[in-house]
Amino acid sequence: MNALIIEDEKLVAHELAxxxxxxxxxxxxxxxVGSLKTALNWFAEHAEPDLIFADIQLSDGVSFRIFDQFALSCPVIFTTAYNEYAIQAFKVNGIDYLLKPVDWTELQRAIARAKTVMKSRSVSTFDVKKLIESLNGPTGTRSTYKVHFLGNARNSWVPVNVAQIAYFTRDQLNFMVTNAGERFIVDYDTLDEIEQLLDPACFYRANRHCLININAIQQVRGMGNLKLNVKLKLPNHGFDVDISRDKAPAFKKWLEK
Known part of the structure; x- marks a missing residue:
């Protein structure tokens, strides 16, 4: 059986192996592989393995993005320090998790479960897409996403409808900017955390520092180096967003959904 490890901490990856x-x-x-970018390149060049061990939070994004771009059928054992809610979701969907630091008995159990899945090839007991959805809602099948965010401006809290948010950006703090150009601080530690609360059909993680609303996009221009440049609608037209060459195909596909 062949397995791939996706882990951004070399020592952890070595110990897991x-x-x-x-x-x-x-x-x-x-x-x-130690990053989301490297993992995407790996799957673009190799056949899928029999089994994947994947950390969730990587240095350049969440590993769930791999399954947005590649239709993988092999079992995935996630290694994570995720919250209890996420852990429960993994169990509901029939795939085990490894809580760091990895326990030998838990690892043995997870591998045994993966072997059972591979033998049965039962979609009903292993569905990565269903797993991703389950992490976004208490019922395991999320039908709605966050509707409002509380924005802080000059020590005043303002509820802002998600539909009115043009983009989220990360500086020293996380900010959201509305379609009217209003700028608010949001009380979340990372953009990854915010991303999990948003409908992926409406918001796209353009890069490590920006989440953009599809309805805030005015136009997308191709650049000579195969990158894309995204221009937002007024009054946020001065905030240009560059999409890397690696992300460009997935971004175009997202725009066409």
Whole structure:
């Protein structure tokens, strides 16, 4: 059985590989990738492995994005320090998780469960898309996303409808900017956390520092280096967003949904 490890901490990846070899010598680690970008490149160039061990929070994004771009059918065992709510969602969907630091017995159980899934090839017991949805809502099948955010401006809190938000950006703090050009601080630690609360059909993670609303986009221009430049509507037209060459195909696909 071939397995891929997706983990941005080299020491953790090394220890995980050693533990896997101890638990099941029949598993061959065919690669270790340390970032979302590297993982996307890896899957673009290789056939999918039999099994994936994936951290959730990577240095340049969340590993769930891999499944947005590649239709993978192999089991995935997530290694995470996620909250209890997410852990419960994993169990409901029939896929185990490994809470860092990885426990040997838990690893053994997770691998055994993955083998059962591979033998049955049952979509009903293993569905990565369903897993991603379950992480976004207490029922496991989220039909709605966050409707309002509280914005802080000059120590005053203002509820802002999500439909009125043009983009979120990260400076030293996280900010949201409305379609009217109003700028508010939002009380979240990371853009990753905000991203999980938004409808992915409406908001796109353009880069590490920006989430943009599709309804705030005025036009998209191609650049000579295969990058894309996104121009927002007035009054936010001065905020240009560049989409990298690697992200450009996925961004175009998102615009066409």
């Amino acid at each position: 050693a533990s896997i070899a101890e638990v099941d010598p029949g598993i061959t680690i065919i690669g270790t």
